[in-house]
Structure formats: structure tokens, C-alpha cells
Amino acid sequence: MDVNMVAQFISRAVLQGTPLLYGATGEIITEKxxxxxxxxxxxxxxxxxxxxxxxxxxQNSGSEVVPFLAVLIPLLCxxxxxxxxxxxxxxxxxxxxxxQNVTGLAITTFGVGFGNFFGGSLIKILKSDVPYLSxxxxxxxxxxxxxxxxxxxxFGKIFLSYGFMVYLAIIIAVISGFVLKRTKxxxxxxxxxxxxxxxxxxxxxxxxxxxxxxxxxxxxxxLGGLFYIMDYSNGIWSNNGFGDRGWLAIAxxxxxxxxxxxxxxxxxxxxxxxxxxxxxxxxxxxxxxxxMLPYVVTIIVLIGTSVRKKRENQPPQSLGLTYFREER
Amino acid sequence: MKNKSxxxxxxxxxxxxxxxVSLKTGIIIRIVAIILALIVxxxxxxxxxxxxPISIYKTIFDGAFGKGRTLVTIHEIAILLCVSLAVxxxxxxxxxxxxxxxxxxxxxxxxxxxxxxxxxxxPDGLLMLxxxxxxIVSGIIWGIIPAFFKAQWGTNETLFTxxxxxVAIQLIEYxxxxxxxxxxxxxxxxxxxxxxxxxxxxTNYLLNILIVxxxxxxxxxxxxxxxxxxxxxxxxESENTARYIxxxxxxVIIRTMALSGAICGLAGLLxxxxxxxxxxxxxxxGRGFTAIMVSWLAKFNPFTMILTTLLIVFLERGxxxxxxxxxLNSDFAQIxxxxxxxxxxxxxxxxxxxxxxxxxxxxxxxxxK
Numbered sequence: 001m002d003v004n005m006v007a008q009f010i011s012r013a014v015l016q017g018t019p020l021l022y023g024a025t026g027e028i029i030t031e032k033x034x035x036x037x038x039x040x041x042x043x044x045x046x047x048x049x050x051x052x053x054x055x056x057x058x059q060n061s062g063s064e065v066v067p068f069l070a071v072l073i074p075l076l077c078x079x080x081x082x083x084x085x086x087x088x089x090x091x092x093x094x095x096x097x098x099x100q101n102v103t104g105l106a107i108t109t110f111g112v113g114f115g116n117f118f119g120g121s122l123i124k125i126l127k128s129d130v131p132y133l134s135x136x137x138x139x140x141x142x143x144x145x146x147x148x149x150x151x152x153x154x155f156g157k158i159f160l161s162y163g164f165m166v167y168l169a170i171i172i173a174v175i176s177g178f179v180l181k182r183t184k185x186x187x188x189x190x191x192x193x194x195x196x197x198x199x200x201x202x203x204x205x206x207x208x209x210x211x212x213x214x215x216x217x218x219x220x221x222x223l224g225g226l227f228y229i230m231d232y233s234n235g236i237w238s239n240n241g242f243g244d245r246g247w248l249a250i251a252x253x254x255x256x257x258x259x260x261x262x263x264x265x266x267x268x269x270x271x272x273x274x275x276x277x278x279x280x281x282x283x284x285x286x287x288x289x290x291x292m293l294p295y296v297v298t299i300i301v302l303i304g305t306s307v308r309k310k311r312e313n314q315p316p317q318s319l320g321l322t323y324f325r326e327e328r
Numbered sequence: 329m330k331n332k333s334x335x336x337x338x339x340x341x342x343x344x345x346x347x348x349v350s351l352k353t354g355i356i357i358r359i360v361a362i363i364l365a366l367i368v369x370x371x372x373x374x375x376x377x378x379x380x381p382i383s384i385y386k387t388i389f390d391g392a393f394g395k396g397r398t399l400v401t402i403h404e405i406a407i408l409l410c411v412s413l414a415v416x417x418x419x420x421x422x423x424x425x426x427x428x429x430x431x432x433x434x435x436x437x438x439x440x441x442x443x444x445x446x447x448x449x450x451p452d453g454l455l456m457l458x459x460x461x462x463x464i465v466s467g468i469i470w471g472i473i474p475a476f477f478k479a480q481w482g483t484n485e486t487l488f489t490x491x492x493x494x495v496a497i498q499l500i501e502y503x504x505x506x507x508x509x510x511x512x513x514x515x516x517x518x519x520x521x522x523x524x525x526x527x528x529x530x531t532n533y534l535l536n537i538l539i540v541x542x543x544x545x546x547x548x549x550x551x552x553x554x555x556x557x558x559x560x561x562x563x564x565e566s567e568n569t570a571r572y573i574x575x576x577x578x579x580v581i582i583r584t585m586a587l588s589g590a591i592c593g594l595a596g597l598l599x600x601x602x603x604x605x606x607x608x609x610x611x612x613x614g615r616g617f618t619a620i621m622v623s624w625l626a627k628f629n630p631f632t633m634i635l636t637t638l639l640i641v642f643l644e645r646g647x648x649x650x651x652x653x654x655x656l657n658s659d660f661a662q663i664x665x666x667x668x669x670x671x672x673x674x675x676x677x678x679x680x681x682x683x684x685x686x687x688x689x690x691x692x693x694x695x696x697k
């Protein structure tokens with residue numbers, strides 16, 4: 001393997017890892033508030049398709065595609081779509097105190113269906129005359145890279161060859177890590193996730209924190225879906241193309257023991273595992289066994305953290321439990 | 329005092345828990361929710377198809393119970409019911425097993441492997457027995473692994489079982505690659521030629537439906553009247569209580585998950601041996617996840633589950649028909665299922681909690697003034 005191959009491998013791993021990073025960061029913030037949002041895979045689909053719908057209208061509106069708007073419109077649509085879905089989850093689990101697992105799975109069922117339905121039928125519903133759902137012009141705006149990156153050889157290939165959303169994912173992860181660990185808001189949020197009754201007694205508004213964390217987390221996760229469509233797949237929607245990446249993101253949350261900083265590294269690691277088979281010489285039959293690795297590793301980490309019982313590595317204590325003030 | 333109470337902001341209502349809801353009220357609330365959901369589904373369908381509402385409902389009904397479809401629909405109900413029954417014992421124990429998908433798939437895989445490697449080499453009757461044993465044992469193994477770690481070290485079972493699903497999926501992919509060298513994504517009836525379940529009275533699927541019907545009754549009795557069922561309920565209510573009255577909680581957790589896994593394995597056996605005679609990694613088709621919702625909606629009662637599976641399968645098959653009639657994407661079914669689930673999940677709140685409006689109090693304060 002020469003240097004260029006390695007550089008190409010790393011850059012492809014980063015591209016694979018970025019949707020996972022968005023999903024994982026979003027889910028970490030959500031889980032820190034004690035909400036185990038299993039709707040994340042669905043929310044990522046909805047984020048993706050909302051962006052696609054927004055972009056589709058813009059691209060086919062007849063006007064010239066301005067790069068700035070081409071990025072802004074899908075981005076806002078994506079945020080809006082994932083926000084609404086997260087609000088639905090919050091309303092059901094926090095206000096109506098429904099079971100989080102059931103609600104989350106329902107959201108995923110709905111979200112994946114919603115994404116594939118509109119991805120497959122949007123053109124028919126709008127009676128549009130374009131042959132298939134393709135947003136190449138929009139995707140081009142998303143994929144704009146640094147001009148000087150391509151002149152810098154291997155260094156440029158590894159660090160500077162991406163669209164802005166790759167960097168945005170890292171920035172969001174770093175900021176969330178900082179907010180969770182170092183600020184008062186983060187402290188309150190963690191208190192809500194660990195023991196809502198105590199947090200409530202201390203005067204923290206449990207429901208507000210849960211709502212905010214889940215919605216912000218959902219919006220970040222939705223961006224992962226948008227990145228996958230606009231950057232990774234060049235603006236071309238294919239049904240179920242996003243696959244099980246949403247669940248993989250939840251695996252990364254465990255793998256990085258609920259730390260956004262670690263999730264950056266683990267996302268790229270999982271991304272590398274995803275594409276590893278292209279670069280090593282094994283018979284095709286062993287391919288599924290390699291793709292199984294991320295999940296097996298996650299299970300081992302999950303067992304390891306629970307056996308060692310190190311306090312800072314545990315899931316938030318009230319994860320998955322509904323909080324009702326009068327129930328002690 | 330009076331002045332102060334006047335100034336303090338009083339919320340419009342407060343929420344309290346209620347446990348005394350009569351069966352009748354509970355049923356009425358649920359029926360209202362389902363009707364509301366069906367109306368919303370109708371509106372959504374109208375928006376996308378432009379058809380008139382009555383014809384939409386007719387299409388949905390035809391899709392589920394139209395000519396030649398009833399048997400397939402009942403079989404779909406039976407399989408989903410089987411998986412729902414499987415997750416129920418663990419859920420009553422508050423063990424959040426969301427790995428039913430994987431447990432079913434591993435049952436499918438074992439069945440298919442027996443059919444592939446032993447088919448034609450031994451008598452069919454013996455083959456079916458071996459298939460059943462392998463399917464159930466593999467389901468048990470898939471269920472027991474997370475249960476053991478949960479019982480021993482408190483490992484989070486929701487996340488553990490979730491990951492096990494994907495291990496099972498990849499194992500199937502591996503088997504597909506070995507069994508079918510052509511590289512297709514499915515090993516079909518042409519390779520799995522032996523070990524097909526017999527048809528009863530010339531009808532396919534009837535055996536599967538009967539097995540699930542018997543299972544429903546047995547599980548109801550097990551959960552309601554046996555000592556094991558009682559222990560499961562106690563552990564679900566409070567582990568501390570269970571320990572106090574001398575129940576071995578670890579043993580109950582592992583035993584119950586073994587049962588859950590066994591039934592999931594059985595569902596896998598029915599799917600491959602009794603219905604599809606083929607295997608691919610999407611064979612469980614999300615039933616493991618749907619079953620969780622079905623079981624929860626039925627309040628973990630096996631007989632109520634028949635109704636909830638009926639509702640879900642009816643909608644899915646109906647929506648399939650709507651989407652094929654109007655050339656829409658078949659994922660339309662998922663959207664309708666989602667809508668109906670949201671309504672039923674939401675309505676539980678009005679069954680479990682009471683909203684007390686504070687009008688009276690406020691009026692009193694005014695009068696006193």
C-alpha cells in the first residue's frame with residue numbers, strides 16, 4: 001500500500017464516518033438527558049428527505065442555483081424536519097409520559113417509511129417531468145472544498161478534501177463535549193439524566209432540559225442524513241441507501257462511552273471498518289464477518305463498562321425511564 | 329395569606345396518576361384513538377392519491393381481506409403474533425429485549441442451514457425434528473447471552489440486544505455467500521428443497537396458524553396461572569420485592585429470556601420451514617421491532633395481542649394495496665402504521681393519568697375575595 005492509497009482510505013473512512021458522527025453526537029446529547037431515543041435512525045431519514053424536498057423545490061424553481069441558497073435551503077428544511085419529529089417524540093415521551101422504547105421504534109418505523117416514500121414517490125406526487133430524484137447542482141454546492149487543498153498532496157487529501165459538513169460535524173462534537181463537561185447547562189443536563197428527581201428538587205426544570213436536549217440532539221442527527229445524501233451520495237436519493245447507519249450511530253454512543261470527543265475518533269474508526277473490505281485482500285465470503293466487527297466490538301465495550309463498573313463510564317442512570325414528579 | 333395566594337401563578341391544570349380506570353373507559357379511549365388515527369390516515373391518503381375517502385377505506389379493506397388474500401393476511405397475523413408472544417414474557421419482567429429481530433433471524437438461519445446441509449440425506453420427518461431443535465436452541469442462545477450479562481453485571485439489555493440483531497444479520501449474509509456461490513442475496517426454494525412443512529387439508533400455512541394459536545393459549549396460561557408467570561410479574565414490579573420474598577432474580581431473568589428466545593426461534597422455524605422456504609437477511613422484515621409495539625399496546629396480554637396484530641397487519645396490507653393501486657412507493661404502509669402507533673401511544677396517557685383542571689379552586693379564591 002503506497003501513501004496515496006492510505007490517504008484515499010483515510011479520506012473515505014472520514015466520509016463514511018461523518019453521518020455516524022452526527023448521529024452519535026445527537027444521540028449522546030439526547031441520552032445525557034435520560035431519553036433513550038431509538039427514533040434516531042428514523043429522524044436521520046426524515047432529516048435527509050426534508051433536505052432533499054427543500055433542495056428539489058429550489059433546484060426546479062427555474063431560477064439560477066446560487067451556491068449559498070443551495071446550501072441554506074436544504075439545511076433549514078432538514079433542521080425543521082428533524083425538529084418536528086423530535087418534538088413529536090418529546091411530546092409523547094415527556095408530556096404524555098409514554099414508553100421511550102416503544103415511541104422511539106414507532107418514530108423509526110414512521111421516519112424510514114416517510115423517507116423512502118417521498119424519496120420514491122415525490123416526483124409522481126408533484127407530477128414533475130424530471131426522470132428521477134437527483135440534486136446534482138445542490139450537491140455540488142455542498143461539496144465545495146478548499147481551493148488550495150488539492151495542491152497540498154497527501155496532507156490536502158487527508159485533511160482538506162471535504163465539504164464543509166465534515167468540519168461542521170467535528171465542530172459540533174467538540175462544542176457539545178465542552179458544553180456537557182464544562183458548563184453549568186451541561187451539569188444541569190447530566191443531573192437530569194442521572195437523577196431527575198434530585199435535579200427537580202434542586203430547582204432545575206426537568207422537562208425543559210429534556211425537551212431541549214432531545215430536540216437539539218435530533219436536529220444534529222438529522223444533519224447526518226442530509227450529509228449522506230448531499231455530500232456522500234452526490235444528491236442522488238436511493239431507497240434504503242442510508243441503511244442501518246442510524247443504529248450504528250447508537251452503537252458508537254456506547255463505544256465512545258457517552259463522550260462526544262471520543263465519538264469523533266470512534267465514528268471514523270467505524271467508518272474505516274465499513275470500507276475496510278475494499279482495501280484488504282480477503283475472499284468476498286468473509287465480507288459479512290468484517291461488517292459484523294463494529295457490532296461485536298460494541299458489545300464487548302458494553303460488557304466491559306458494565307463489568308468494570310467505573311462510575312464515569314456508565315450510561316446515564318435514568319436512561320430510558322420516564323419521569324413523573326408524583327411517582328417516587 | 330390571601331393576597332399571596334392571589335399573586336402566585338396557578339397552572340391551568342395538574343396531572344395525577346390513576347389506577348382505577350374501568351375496563352370500559354379504557355376500551356372507549358382506545359377505540360376513539362384508533363378512529364381518530366384512521367381518519368388522519370384517510371386524510372393523508374387523500375392528499376397523496378386524490379381518491380375519495382370511502383374508496384380509500386374500501387381499497388385498504390380489500391388489500392387485507394379481499395379475494396384470495398384472507399389466508400395470507402391471517403398467516404401474517406400469526407407470524408407477527410408469534411414474535412409478539414415471544415417478547416412478552418421478558419417485557420412483563422421489564423427486560424427491554426429489542427433483539428427479537430435477531431433472535432428470529434438466527435432461528436431462520438438454523439432452520440435454513442439444516443435444510444441446506446441435511447436435506448435429502450435423512451428422512452424428512454427426522455429433518456423437521458432437527459430443524460425445530462436447532463431453531464429453538466439457537467433462539468435460546470441468542471436470548472440468553474444478553475440475559476446472562478444483565479443478570480450478572482447489569483449490562484444494559486436494550487443496547488445489547490439491539491447490537492445482537494446486526495450480528496445475526498451478518499451471519500445470515502455470510503451463510504448466503506457460502507451457500508449460493510452466484511452471489512445473490514437470497515437462498516431460495518431451489519436450494520432448500522427438503523423439510524417443508526406439510527399442507528393441512530390442502531391449505532398452505534394452516535399448520536403455522538394452528539401452532540401459533542396453541543402457543544397463544546399456552547402462553548396466556550403460563551403467564552397468568554403458573555408459578556413462573558407470577559415470579560416474572562413480581563420481578564417486573566420490583567426487583568427488591570422479588571429478592572425479599574426469596575425469588576432468585578438472576579435465575580428468573582435468564583429463564584424468561586430463554587423462553588423469549590425459544591419462541592423467537594420457533595417463529596424463525598415457521599417462517600422458513602412453513603412459509604417462505606427461502607432465507608435472506610430481511611426475512612424477519614422488522615417484525616421483531618413491530619412486535620415490541622404490538623405487545624406493549626396490548627398491555628402484554630396474549631389475547632389482546634390478537635387484536636393489535638390484526639390492526640397492524642390489516643393496515644400494512646391495506647396500505648400496500650393503496651400504494652400499488654396508485655403507483656406509489658410501498659413504504660406508504662410504514663407511514664400509516666406510524667400514524668396509528670402515535671395515536672395509540674398517546675392515548676395511553678389518558679388511560680393512566682388524570683388531568684385535573686383548576687377552575688374550581690380559582691373560582692373559590694375569587695368568591696372569598
